Amino acid sequence: MEAGSGNADQSVVPEQPVVPEQQPVVEQPVVKSIPTRRTRKPTRMARLTLRYPGKVKIVFDSRRLMAIGPQKKIIDNFRSYLGFLGRKQPSILVKSWKLVSANTKELIWLAILEKFEIFFVEGDKEVEFSLVDVKLRDKFRKKWVNYVGRRWTVFKTNLTTTFIYGKKKDEPPYVKDYEFLDKETWEAFVALRLSEEEKTKRLKAQETQSHNKCPQRCSRGGYEHLSQKIIDEKYKARQVASDDPSEIIPPPSSPSRHETWKRARLKPTGEFINQETSVIAAKIDALEQEQSSGSFTPSGRNDILAVAIGKSDHPTRVRGVGKGYTLRTYFGKQQREGDGMVSREEMAAIIAETKAEMQAEMRMILSSQATSAGEPHTPVIMSAKGSCAIDVVQSSQQEEEEEHGGNEVGECELYVENPHRRLVSYGRIHELGSNIHHRKMNGDEVRVSVERIIISDALVSFPAEEVTKVGEASNQFVAWPRRLVVKNVKGNSQRELFPKNCSQAN
16 A cells, blocks of 8 residues: 555545534514604795796786696796795895885896796686786885885794794794794894883784684685685586586586585585584585575575675785785675665565656656646545544546555645744645655654755755755755645645644534
8 A cells, every 4th residue: 555545545525614502582672663754844045936937928817816727836936036035035024014225125026027938817818917907016015015015024923933933943944944034033023022012012912812713724826726625526526426527517616615615624524623513514515505405595695605704804915815805896786775684575565656656756746737737636634533534535647546555635834943933835745654765763753855946055854865954855855854844735734743632522
């Protein structure tokens, strides 16, 4: 055997890898991250510039001066941009919008024109801003520059609520949220807001806001966006209810303001925001049922919402329809003064009174024409037996009057007591109801028609809108005090037609 052959026969065993000792697996609890709520951030100029690099066309209603059209994104960005100008341009150290300089307001207006191309809808066409009437341009400028002022005021309020009294009072806004603010400006603003004058204003504003028992919960689109949302929902419901897919479904009409008012105060759960709102909503539902049955009829400004709330709208604001409306632009010109609500009984009384006056006036005209033409006149014979009643021999004319519900007494003398008792005219009494000139007569008044005038410039006792003097009451009905009406009997002494103490003659 050769040397070393024994080593060659031995097999080589490869090294085995060292396996670490396995540790027992311990299950760790799964921690789910809570998603943060996505909120609106402050609008930046760069964001709007990147989204719309050039001028943006936006169309407005020439009546309300509000942006219209299907492009909701553009309308929202227009308002966002104006809010950005309100934060950026005026100094937060100015106390009120009235004290902001005219130069600053002009810069705001130029910034709006630089970013947006404004058109107005007039009839069925769009007219460029520079081509419309000067008054309309000035009105538009004033409206939207003042809107910037309102956003500026809201911005200062939010700074006070959040960074002075709120949860971020230890985080100055110039660090992260509003970098265009500097430290010196912020410290001066804090000192201003913590003054006694501003604290008093803050408490007064909080007290005023506390009276708003039914605040709305609309999104930034306001009532206009909510109305469009309701219209879209109704249209989709009609499409689902339709059996014929080829049927052309007309778009639904705009919702009533009581409908948008209720919808704007609903929580996502479908409940109303508070008990006060629930009570008003129940009244609205009841009035809707009464309107359907015919027992309630809305009249002008006293519609379902106004009656349910029980309080009239402010002249420059209308509930449930959003900004840009006044009572006159929304409801139209008010036809009559007062509350505008006339009950059925009052309306029936007014119609009956007017009808009776017209009939009696026509009979007077026909009677005077017949007398002037030489027709015989039936005399009125007075009874000498009764001191309180007047017996009248009825002629065909009197029978006609009774048929129409009116009783006429013979000719009487009409007196006034200013400055002393004196005879001013002759007339006749007409029993045609208790209403005259849209008011109710009391028991001491009587309706008379003035026929023969003696003193034309004497003042009547109950002046109306068209009658203040006796001379203006010729051939018209007026109210007269009963104690100043005396029957006229030729050859006999005069006595009051309506004496205080009535005695039966022997």
